[in-house]
Amino acid sequence: MPRISATEELPTLAAATRQGPRVALRWISEPDREQELTHAELLEQADRAAAALTRLGVRAGDRVAVHLPLIPESVIATLACGRLDAVRSTLPVGLRAPELRDRLAGMDVKVLITADGDWRRGEPQALKPLIDRALAGRARKPKVLVVHRLARPVSWTPGRDLWWHEQLGAAGDPAGRPYS
Numbered sequence: 272m273p274r275i276s277a278t279e280e281l282p283t284l285a286a287a288t289r290q291g292p293r294v295a296l297r298w299i300s301e302p303d304r305e306q307e308l309t310h311a312e313l314l315e316q317a318d319r320a321a322a323a324l325t326r327l328g329v330r331a332g333d334r335v336a337v338h339l340p341l342i343p344e345s346v347i348a349t350l351a352c353g354r355l356d357a358v359r360s361t362l363p364v365g366l367r368a369p370e371l372r373d374r375l376a377g378m379d380v381k382v383l384i385t386a387d388g389d390w391r392r393g394e395p396q397a398l399k400p401l402i403d404r405a406l407a408g409r410a411r412k413p414k415v416l417v418v419h420r421l422a423r424p425v426s427w428t429p430g431r432d433l434w435w436h437e438q439l440g441a442a443g444d445p446a447g448r449p450y451s
Contacts, residue, residue, distance in 0.1 A: 298343050301390035306343060313347070316439070320351035323438040324382060327414050331356035333381040336413070338362035338371070338402060340389040344418045344435060348384050357381075364389070364398065371405035380413040384435070388421040395421050403428070 295310040308316070329335060335357050339345040352359035362374055362383075375383075383406075388397045399417060403426055406412050417425065418435040 296343055296346060300342070301393060308343060313350070316347045317350035317354060319439040320347050321354040323441070324351055324355060324357065327382050329355055329357050329381050332358065334358045334360055334378055336360045336362050336375065336378060336380045336383040338364065338383065338385040338398065339418065340364050340386060342386065342418065342420070344384070368401045368404035371401060375405055375409070382416060383413045384416045384418070386418040386420045387425045388423065395423065397423070399425055
């Protein structure tokens with residue numbers, strides 16, 4: 272293994288970002304979909320997500336629950352929470368509605384991020400209805416950001432449910448300019 276002298280600089284993420292389009296995240300899903308994000312794209316998406324969470328009232332120390340399959344938005348949500356110093360809590364996708372309800376009962380969640388669904392063993396599986404059932408009857412309901420994954424109808428609660436892509440698009444960049 273080569274040694275680095277005291278006068279040489281160690282590579283950093285910022286330096287890697289300036290070097291061009293290096294892939295930071297490669298994602299392959301069912302059914303045969305592939306997506307790659309460079310360091311710069313990943314950081315930009317994390318900035319957008321952090322701005323969107325801020326607009327939804329998330330501050331340092333607030334809890335954001337993430338109920339997402341293994342998709343790029345899960346990584347982006349994690350980075351966004353880190354930027355805000357918010358607490359990211361994982362709600363495993365395999366849980367049923369009563370188990371999700373029990374987990375949520377012990378958390379004071381400001382925002383919950385989920386997907387409308389995912390592919391499992393070649394079949395589309397709805398995720399959002401599980402969250403709807405888990406939140407039913409709760410006095411305090413968090414805002415729900417929904418990542419669009421399936422071309423199917425989605426149950427919707429106006430005022431509570433928001434599309435991930437719309438919120439990230441409306442969030443604007445750190446200088447206050449809206450993203451196009």
